[in-house]
Amino acid sequence: MKIGLMFSGQGAQQVDMGMDFYQSLPAYRNLIDQASQQLGYDLTEVAQDESKIKQTEFAQPAIVAMSLAIVQALGADLPKPAASVGLSLGEYSALAAAGAMSFDQVLAIIKDRGRYMQEVGDQNPGKMVAVMGDDQDLIVTTLKKLQERGLQVYPANFNTFAQLVIGGVAADVDQAVDELTAAGIKRMVELPVVGAFHTPLLNEAALRLQNRLADETFQPLLYPVYSNTTKQPFIIDQLKDTLRKQIVSPTYFAQDLQAMLDQGVDTLIEIGPAATLVKFAKKIAPKEVARHSITDLDSFREVQQMLSAGKE
Known part of the structure; x- marks a missing residue:
């Protein structure tokens, strides 16, 4: 089994996302509580607030925290992936899961990135x-x-x-x-959005992110993570510039997924609030490639069981 992870981007958020995880999985709950303390607001309250969960500055940290908490909850049941990809915001989840950033580090960056994009998007609708x-x-x-x-x-x-x-x-x-x-x-x-993400209308947000990332240090990746911007695996020495460009450049998720498939990935697992990327994969991956999503407790248990069976 060669696993390719896919991490949800902004737009996948929905009311009550992650609440069943939070109530049932201690490892998940602990990481969400850690994130809430760092962010300065309760992520479970955000998840249940129909207005806030739609706002970029709240949605981005909520999605990244949920995605990484799911990975944390899977623990040793999740073998080392062959590769991974995220859709836009989901690239940060993918990079953190692959070891480039710590949880606290990625959350701090995303808190600011979401705010920059919210403010610039409001100014340039x-x-x-x-x-x-x-x-x-x-x-x-x-x-x-x-x-x-x-x-x-x-x-x-x-x-x-x-x-x-x-x-x-x-x-x-x-x-x-x-x-x-x-x-x-x-x-x-x-689409139900107010900002033209991944276009030059977000130039100011990209410049602010560039300044924000200037003093950050990133670690080597444990496995390839494909960039939506370059259509190639991320290069750590170029990560800051690539993440800056990402805000104003087109995303090439289709090309990234095809590259993962060409690498031999035969099992795709989407992690996040919705099964959006699995739907995209259905249009790209051949039928023999297994496709799974972890969006709620039931799908978590199903994938957990599948992974356990694959180790036997």
Whole structure:
């Protein structure tokens, strides 16, 4: 069994996420309590607050803490993965799980990153739309033509080879939707976000993160973690610059997952509040690749049992 871990990004959060873990798994509860003490607010209260859990500055620490607490709860049942990947925010969970950052360190960074993105997103509101279609070159070319006309609309998330999220200034995204419709794209879905993440609209947040990371020290990775920005495994010596670029650059989750599969990964496990990445994987991975998600206590037990059986 060659395991590839996938860590949920922002947008996966939901009310009451992790509460069944917290009530039933001491190892999970201990790490969440540690995180709450460090953050200065109770993560269990955030998880149960429908308003707060939607806000970037609270959602980001909550998702990372939940993801790493699940890994902690799995403990020795989880063998060393062959590789891992996270979607945007999930890269921080992946990096911490692979040893690049301590739990306290990643939480402190994410507390600030979430605040930067919240504040800059509020100052530069944007819009994001998921565009469904196999011809992603057509989508990218259409956006480039609009940019040449001075419009601020960009490719943001290559989630699968048939789903590309675009983002930018709301009116410019609307113009892109019109152009793409005229070009034959039939299905587009507006996403419930206020900021155009992974576009130049977040430049100020990227600069603030760059300053924030200047004095951080990172440790060698225990196994490869693929970068959404470079489509290659993270290089620790370049980590600060890569994480800065990540905020304003497109994410290439589809390409990262394909690289993991090419490496021989045959079992995918998503960790986080929702099974979003498993759905993406269904569009990318061949049927013989096992796909699992750990989002609640029941799915935790199922995966735990699967891992135990794999060791026998």
